[in-house]
Amino acid sequence: MITEEQVLERIRRARERRPRVREERITLAHGAGGKATQSLVEAVFVDAFRNPALEGLGDGAVLGVDGARLAFTTDSYVVSPLFFPGGDIGDLAVNGTVNDLAVCGARPLYLSAGFILEEGFPVADLERIVASMAAAATRAGVHIVTGDTKVVGRGKADGCYVSTAGVGVLERPLTLDATAVRPGDAVLVSGPIGEHGVTVMLARGELEIEADLTSDTAPLNDLVAALLDAVPAVRVLRDATRGGVATVLNEIAQSARTAIVVDEAAVPIRPMVAGACELLGIDPLYVACEGRFVAVVDGAHADAALTALRTRSLGEHAAVIGHVQDDPPGLVLARTAFGGTRVVDTLVGDPLPRIC
Amino acid sequence: MRFVDEYRDADRARVLAAGIAALCEPGRHYKFMEVCGGHTHAIYKHGLEDYLPEAVQLVHGPGCPVCVIPMGRVDDAIAIARNPDVILTSFGDMLRVPGGHGSFLDAKAAGADIRMVYSPLDALKLARRNPDRRVVFMAIGFETTAPSTAMTVLRAAAEGVQNFSVFCNHVTIIPAIKAILDSPDLRLDGFIGPGHVSTVIGCRPYGFIPRDHGRPLVCAGFEPLDVLQAVHMLLRQLAEGRAEVENQYTRVVPWNGNHRALEAINRVMELRPYFEWRGLGFISHSALRMRDAYAAFDAERIFQVPGVRVADPKACQCGEVLKGVLKPWECKVFGVACTPETPIGTCMVSAEGACAAYYNFGRFTRQRTRKASRA
Amino acid sequence: MCLGIPGEIVALLPDRADLATVEIAGVRRAVNIGLLGTSGDSGVGVGDWVLVHVGFAMSKIDEAEAAATLALLRGLGEAYTDELDALKGSDIT
Numbered sequence: 165m166i167t168e169e170q171v172l173e174r175i176r177r178a179r180e181r182r183p184r185v186r187e188e189r190i191t192l193a194h195g196a197g198g199k200a201t202q203s204l205v206e207a208v209f210v211d212a213f214r215n216p217a218l219e220g221l222g223d224g225a226v227l228g229v230d231g232a233r234l235a236f237t238t239d240s241y242v243v244s245p246l247f248f249p250g251g252d253i254g255d256l257a258v259n260g261t262v263n264d265l266a267v268c269g270a271r272p273l274y275l276s277a278g279f280i281l282e283e284g285f286p287v288a289d290l291e292r293i294v295a296s297m298a299a300a301a302t303r304a305g306v307h308i309v310t311g312d313t314k315v316v317g318r319g320k321a322d323g324c325y326v327s328t329a330g331v332g333v334l335e336r337p338l339t340l341d342a343t344a345v346r347p348g349d350a351v352l353v354s355g356p357i358g359e360h361g362v363t364v365m366l367a368r369g370e371l372e373i374e375a376d377l378t379s380d381t382a383p384l385n386d387l388v389a390a391l392l393d394a395v396p397a398v399r400v401l402r403d404a405t406r407g408g409v410a411t412v413l414n415e416i417a418q419s420a421r422t423a424i425v426v427d428e429a430a431v432p433i434r435p436m437v438a439g440a441c442e443l444l445g446i447d448p449l450y451v452a453c454e455g456r457f458v459a460v461v462d463g464a465h466a467d468a469a470l471t472a473l474r475t476r477s478l479g480e481h482a483a484v485i486g487h488v489q490d491d492p493p494g495l496v497l498a499r500t501a502f503g504g505t506r507v508v509d510t511l512v513g514d515p516l517p518r519i520c
Numbered sequence: 521m522r523f524v525d526e527y528r529d530a531d532r533a534r535v536l537a538a539g540i541a542a543l544c545e546p547g548r549h550y551k552f553m554e555v556c557g558g559h560t561h562a563i564y565k566h567g568l569e570d571y572l573p574e575a576v577q578l579v580h581g582p583g584c585p586v587c588v589i590p591m592g593r594v595d596d597a598i599a600i601a602r603n604p605d606v607i608l609t610s611f612g613d614m615l616r617v618p619g620g621h622g623s624f625l626d627a628k629a630a631g632a633d634i635r636m637v638y639s640p641l642d643a644l645k646l647a648r649r650n651p652d653r654r655v656v657f658m659a660i661g662f663e664t665t666a667p668s669t670a671m672t673v674l675r676a677a678a679e680g681v682q683n684f685s686v687f688c689n690h691v692t693i694i695p696a697i698k699a700i701l702d703s704p705d706l707r708l709d710g711f712i713g714p715g716h717v718s719t720v721i722g723c724r725p726y727g728f729i730p731r732d733h734g735r736p737l738v739c740a741g742f743e744p745l746d747v748l749q750a751v752h753m754l755l756r757q758l759a760e761g762r763a764e765v766e767n768q769y770t771r772v773v774p775w776n777g778n779h780r781a782l783e784a785i786n787r788v789m790e791l792r793p794y795f796e797w798r799g800l801g802f803i804s805h806s807a808l809r810m811r812d813a814y815a816a817f818d819a820e821r822i823f824q825v826p827g828v829r830v831a832d833p834k835a836c837q838c839g840e841v842l843k844g845v846l847k848p849w850e851c852k853v854f855g856v857a858c859t860p861e862t863p864i865g866t867c868m869v870s871a872e873g874a875c876a877a878y879y880n881f882g883r884f885t886r887q888r889t890r891k892a893s894r895a
Numbered sequence: 896m897c898l899g900i901p902g903e904i905v906a907l908l909p910d911r912a913d914l915a916t917v918e919i920a921g922v923r924r925a926v927n928i929g930l931l932g933t934s935g936d937s938g939v940g941v942g943d944w945v946l947v948h949v950g951f952a953m954s955k956i957d958e959a960e961a962a963a964t965l966a967l968l969r970g971l972g973e974a975y976t977d978e979l980d981a982l983k984g985s986d987i988t
Binding site (some may be wrong): 168171172174175178187188189190191193194199200203370371372373435438439442444445498499500501502503504505506507509510511513516517518519520 | 521524528529530532533557565566567568569570571582585586611612613615616626627628629630635636637638642648661665744758847850854855856859860861862870872879880881882895
């Protein structure tokens, strides 16, 4: 008779096997940031492009160029609807790339912008998107220095897609790396979670749910700089976008081969986000943010980190949400508000509203 | 959130845990089945087993409407969705359920127009907005969900909407509980009854469980304190030598159910002579179909469906898991061949399937969890 | 099965007798109240709490019963003082 322990060990080994893409066609799950995305990235992209800068699979690559350390990143934006409370595809495209650079520990400098426009797309909408990109770039202190435009036939794109790439410079001597995470470290989140994801989900209108929520899209470079100035012992920073905080924590736990224990009651979340998530049967830990990051810092500096974050308005609701421990390696656990414990796994695809 | 947060209170949970421990007879083991997948989900999501003594074991039951849909029905729905003028709608829960030839998500990737809705009324609205398309709602669920489908059909009929139909897969809970009780390989000490089904059917239909089988049932809510209290009530009945139907969820469940809801079901639907349940096989009078009077809204009559019975994959032991005979991890393929990424059985797909709940939330023995969270 | 969430009826829709606006933690949705009605014992109105499932109000939440359940749990706490003391030393923290 096989024991539960043996089964768990078998699962652990299975999870460490090289990922494969079993589907014959791309499904939406491949773009959701969860396990399906991970398999696609590792089995198709990393396998083909393999090099040390890529293999870290961080939010951007850190490159040494003539003695300087540069961070380089790219991201594409396909949000629907294009305009939503608190933002639009334009500021999302700038902030997202700025944030990917910021969490590498870099000062974002220059961005590119590529547009794929659908035939028939209103020029007024494009102007509105571009204006908010310009405003976001000013706010983040970056310049959009190069770009590209393509137009595709009607029906071949959902109005407008934006793709941005960005370069930043690492001015501090630190290396942010999930493998540096140690037992005893503290896990922080820079603000209330899930607002962007829920706002966009509701803005689509299909669920017919109304709430006075706005996206959290914002540039994080100032907040990150405030944290790095105050606390040198920051191990790693991650932008909690697709897949939410839970996905980021799983990536860190797996890279560091440590456990992360989240204190569910400590996770900052606005009541309306919690309410919408209850109604739809989804877990806010998996809902995307566009202006929040997760930080792992030396446990001894958790208070200093928190103080530094809370001095900025973007970080006023920052919180310590958990800690790192050695066992069980690679897993994220939650101490539930109820006082129990559960596993917080990576999702397969998008969190889908459910009725049961 | 009112009526939610107060039932997730850790202090009150400790009180109940103490009470539960005090009611356990030394040396005796208790096996209670939570019939409903919503309870399974709540148990794992809140880490409720941490409060239970080793002597109390919760066995997961068949009350997960997604888990019990046989593969052939998924294939039928996909066949309907392949008609170019059809928009197939269903709840988010159904999208990843594997049929014999892939899931709704796979069919969608291959070109079918399949959309997720929050309510059957949203599907009807979609029909009104797309008069040139035929909108089919894949209805799933127990008696909790059937009235919503029925009310939607009544509304469609009243409005004269002609491009809306229902692919009816509603099932009924009592025959499933009977099938479990008739299963020879399972010994249970009591049942945690399905709270939300009971808002519709009330508590009376469970009377046969104490009467004919001598087992208690406590109808329970879905917050973790509700489930703990139900366990406490079951243990108290056993300690006092009683076997009765009791209602823990009095704030929501009226003893006599909701007659308007039952009436709505009865107007639109009738019992099928038999229906196949995934893993459990054919169970007579266990599902609903549209009445002749509403044939115009019955997707099974409007569309040609293959109606082919697809045998469950041999390796899959969902049936044993659904009956509570096997724990999820005791299934041969659990966690390796069958995972949430590549589910073989439905129990691994639905958020409230026992295997998915165990894999996603509970994949960790109580002892190890306690050791880890103390560290 | 069957996700059901408690919400408060904040408005009845003037032009549709079977619809009400229900608020859940500040989030609002139109919910069909046809299974409860607006008159009789199960009938609901503004200020009532209902259990919402797939866009339908399934049941009126009985506030007195909800309070009674919580009071019962408080009573249990007093009955199990000794066991609680014993638990304090255990690993459920």
